[in-house]
Amino acid sequence: MSATHEDVVRAAHRIDGRVRRTPLAGSATLDAFLGHRVRFKCECLQKVGAFKARGALNALLARAERGEPVGSVVAFSSGNHAQAVAWAARLLGVRATIVMPANVSEVKRIATAAYGAEVVLAPDRVAAEAEAARRAARGATLIPPFDDDDVLAGQGTACLEALQDGAVPDAIFVPCGGGGLLSGTYLAARGTALVYGAEPVAANDAARSYRDGHIFRFESAPVTVADGVQTLSLSERTFAHVRRTAGIYEIPEDDIAYWTQWLTHLLKLTVEPTAALGMAAAHRWLSARPAPSTALVILSGGNLSAATRARVWDRERLGEPPRPVESGHLGGR
Amino acid sequence: MSATHEDVVRAAHRIDGRVRRTPLAGSATLDAFLGHRVRFKCECLQKVGAFKARGALNALLARAERGEPVGSVVAFSSGNHAQAVAWAARLLGVRATIVMPANVSEVKRIATAAYGAEVVLAPDRVAAEAEAARRAARGATLIPPFDDDDVLAGQGTACLEALQDGAVPDAIFVPCGGGGLLSGTYLAARGTALVYGAEPVAANDAARSYRDGHIFRFESAPVTVADGVQTLSLSERTFAHVRRTAGIYEIPEDDIAYWTQWLTHLLKLTVEPTAALGMAAAHRWLSARPAPSTALVILSGGNLSAATRARVWDRERLGEPPRPVESGHLGGR
Numbered sequence: 001m002s003a004t005h006e007d008v009v010r011a012a013h014r015i016d017g018r019v020r021r022t023p024l025a026g027s028a029t030l031d032a033f034l035g036h037r038v039r040f041k042c043e044c045l046q047k048v049g050a051f052k053a054r055g056a057l058n059a060l061l062a063r064a065e066r067g068e069p070v071g072s073v074v075a076f077s078s079g080n081h082a083q084a085v086a087w088a089a090r091l092l093g094v095r096a097t098i099v100m101p102a103n104v105s106e107v108k109r110i111a112t113a114a115y116g117a118e119v120v121l122a123p124d125r126v127a128a129e130a131e132a133a134r135r136a137a138r139g140a141t142l143i144p145p146f147d148d149d150d151v152l153a154g155q156g157t158a159c160l161e162a163l164q165d166g167a168v169p170d171a172i173f174v175p176c177g178g179g180g181l182l183s184g185t186y187l188a189a190r191g192t193a194l195v196y197g198a199e200p201v202a203a204n205d206a207a208r209s210y211r212d213g214h215i216f217r218f219e220s221a222p223v224t225v226a227d228g229v230q231t232l233s234l235s236e237r238t239f240a241h242v243r244r245t246a247g248i249y250e251i252p253e254d255d256i257a258y259w260t261q262w263l264t265h266l267l268k269l270t271v272e273p274t275a276a277l278g279m280a281a282a283h284r285w286l287s288a289r290p291a292p293s294t295a296l297v298i299l300s301g302g303n304l305s306a307a308t309r310a311r312v313w314d315r316e317r318l319g320e321p322p323r324p325v326e327s328g329h330l331g332g333r
Numbered sequence: 334m335s336a337t338h339e340d341v342v343r344a345a346h347r348i349d350g351r352v353r354r355t356p357l358a359g360s361a362t363l364d365a366f367l368g369h370r371v372r373f374k375c376e377c378l379q380k381v382g383a384f385k386a387r388g389a390l391n392a393l394l395a396r397a398e399r400g401e402p403v404g405s406v407v408a409f410s411s412g413n414h415a416q417a418v419a420w421a422a423r424l425l426g427v428r429a430t431i432v433m434p435a436n437v438s439e440v441k442r443i444a445t446a447a448y449g450a451e452v453v454l455a456p457d458r459v460a461a462e463a464e465a466a467r468r469a470a471r472g473a474t475l476i477p478p479f480d481d482d483d484v485l486a487g488q489g490t491a492c493l494e495a496l497q498d499g500a501v502p503d504a505i506f507v508p509c510g511g512g513g514l515l516s517g518t519y520l521a522a523r524g525t526a527l528v529y530g531a532e533p534v535a536a537n538d539a540a541r542s543y544r545d546g547h548i549f550r551f552e553s554a555p556v557t558v559a560d561g562v563q564t565l566s567l568s569e570r571t572f573a574h575v576r577r578t579a580g581i582y583e584i585p586e587d588d589i590a591y592w593t594q595w596l597t598h599l600l601k602l603t604v605e606p607t608a609a610l611g612m613a614a615a616h617r618w619l620s621a622r623p624a625p626s627t628a629l630v631i632l633s634g635g636n637l638s639a640a641t642r643a644r645v646w647d648r649e650r651l652g653e654p655p656r657p658v659e660s661g662h663l664g665g666r
C-alpha cells in the first residue's frame with residue numbers, strides 16, 4: 001500500500017525536534033516585480049543544508065519503530081542524501097557507510113566523513129549502487145535516496161510545516177529528481193493546492209514520463225547545473241504519485257542560473273541551482289495567472305561546490321530584474 | 334559631545350519595527366572545529382542586505398525628531414550606504430538623491446534606483462563627495478556614511494540587539510571601514526565585552542591609526558576584495574571611539590576569501606567578504622584563548638557583485654576545515 005497524507009503527518013511527529021523547523025521567507029521586492037506573492041520554505045537552512053535530512057531521519061526512526069534491527073546503515077549517493085544519512089545515523093548512534101562514486105568532489109567526501117560516516121569509493125555510480133546492495137545483503141540497512149515510503153513521507157514534512165506555519169498557496173513548486181520530494185509534497189498538500197514539479201530541460205525524464213504515461217529512463221546521467229536532479233528516472237513508487245500532480249515544468253539551464261543568482265541576491269540565502277528550479281517554475285505559472293496569486297516554493301538546499309558556483313555566476317545576471325514571462329506553459333508540454 | 338551608550342539605546346527604540354530584528358545564528362560544526370563558541374548577528378538579512386539600514390534610518394528619524402527640516406536627502410556612496418539612504422528616505426516619504434562614482438556596478442545603480450532614489454553619476458569618488466556637498470549646501474539633508482553621531486549610534490543597534498537576545502560574548506568582532514559600525518558597537522557593548530575591529534592588511538588605515546595614535550589616511554582607495562572597507566581613513570569622530578577599543582586585527586586577502594567561503598557553506602547565508610573580516614579576527618583571537626570562549630561576530634552584509642563572487646570563489650577552499658591558528662596576534666601589531 002502506498003504512502004498517504006497520514007504517513008507525512010506521522011513522519012512530522014517522528015522527526016519533530018531533531019530537524020530544524022526552517023523559516024518561511026519572502027521578498028517584498030520580488031513580489032513587487034511579479035505582481036504576485038511567493039513564499040519560500042528555506043530547507044537550505046535545514047540540518048546538512050537540505051531537505052534530505054528529513055527523509056533519512058524518518059526512514060531510520062520508522063524502521064526502528066517497526067522493530068527492524070538497525071545495526072548499521074548504508075547508502076549510495078554523491079549528493080545531499082549522503083550527508084543526510086550520515087547525519088541521521090550519527091544522531092541515533094548507528095554506524096553508517098556511504099558508497100560514493102570516485103569522482104565525487106573532495107568537499108562532499110569530507111563533509112560526509114565529518115558526520116562520522118565511513119566513506120567507500122566505487123569506480124562509478126552503478127558500481128556504488130551495487131556495492132551498497134552488497135552491503136545491504138550482508139545485513140546493513142539500506143536507505144534509498146527516494147524509492148522508499150518512509151523517505152518520501154519524510155521529505156513531505158517540509159511542505160506540511162509550511163502549510164501549518166501559515167503559507168496559504170494556490171500552487172506549490174518543488175524540484176524533481178527521483179521524485180521523492182515531489183511525491184511527499186503531493187501527499188502533504190492533500191489537494192489544498194496545485195503541486196508542480198520542476199526539472200531541467202536537459203534532465204526532463206519526469207516530464208516525459210508524465211506526458212507519456214510510463215517511466216522514461218536516461219541511459220546515462222543527464223548534464224545540468226542542477227546536480228540534485230541528475231537521477232536517471234523516477235521509480236514506480238514515486239511515479240505513482242508524480243503522475244497525479246498538476247504537471248512538471250521544464251527549465252532551461254540559463255533560467256536555473258538566473259534564478260539561483262536572483263534568489264541568492266534577494267533572500268541572502270545560499271541557494272543551490274536545484275532549489276532555483278521551483279522558483280523558475282513558479283515564475284512561469286504566476287505569469288499566466290490573471291489575478292494576484294500565491295506560490296509556495298520549497299528551496300530544497302544550499303550545498304554548492306566552487307565549480308557549480310562558477311557555472312552559476314559565469315556572468316552578472318542581476319542587471320535584468322524579473323518580470324512576467326510571456327508564456328506560462330510547462331516547457332515541453 | 335560625542336555619542337554615548339544611551340544614544341544607541343535611543344536609536345534602537347527609534348528604528349524598532351522598521352528594521353529587521355535579525356537572527357542570531359551559530360554553527361555546531363564550526364564550534365566543534367574551533368573548540369569555542371561563535372555567535373553571528375545576521376545583518377546580511379537586514380533590510381537592503383546590510384547593517385547600513387540602521388544608521389541611515391536613525392539619522393533621518395533623529396533629524397526629524399530634533400525639528401530639522403528634512404525636505405530631501407542626499408548621500409554619496411557606491412556601496413550599501415547608498416541603498417540604505419534610498420530605502421530609509423522612501424520609507425519616510427522623502428526624496429533622495431544618491432551621488433555615485435561613474436564606475437559603480439550596474440547592479441548597485443539599479444538596486445539604488447529600485448528604492449526610488451535619483452541616482453546621479455560623478456566622474457569619481459572625490460567628485461561624488463563634492464557633488465553631494467553642493468546639494469547639501471542648497472538645502473538637502475546630507476547623510477554621511479559614518480562621520481555622524483546618529484549614523485554610528487544606529488549602527489550600534491545591531492550589537493545591542495544581539496546582547497539583548499542572549500548572546501553573552503567574551504569579545505565582539507566587526508569590520509572597520511570608516512569606523513561607524515565599530516564605534517557604535519563599542520558604545521553598545523559598554524565594557525561588557527572586548528570589542529575588536531577587523532580590516533584587510535591591504536586597507537589597514539585604522540590599525541595604523543590605532544597603533545600610532547593619530548589618523549592615518551590613504552592617498553587613494555586601497556585594493557581589497559572586502560569592498561565595504563575601502564574608505565581612505567577614519568574621521569576624528571570615529572577615531573575617538575576606535576582608539577578605545579581592544580584593537581584592530583589585520584586580515585590577509587586569502588583569509589577573507591577563506592572565511593567568506595566557509596561562512597557561506599556553514600551558515601547557508603550570503604556573506605560578503607567584508608562580513609568575513611570579523612570572523613577571521615575572531616578566529617585569531619579564539620586561537621589564543623586558553624579556555625573555551627564565546628565570540629560575537631557581526632555579519633555586516635550580504636551584497637556581492639558577480640566579480641567579487643568570482644574573486645572569492647577562485648578556487649575551492651572548503652577542503653581545508655578551520656582549525657586554531659598558531660599565533661593569535663593582531664596581524665601587524
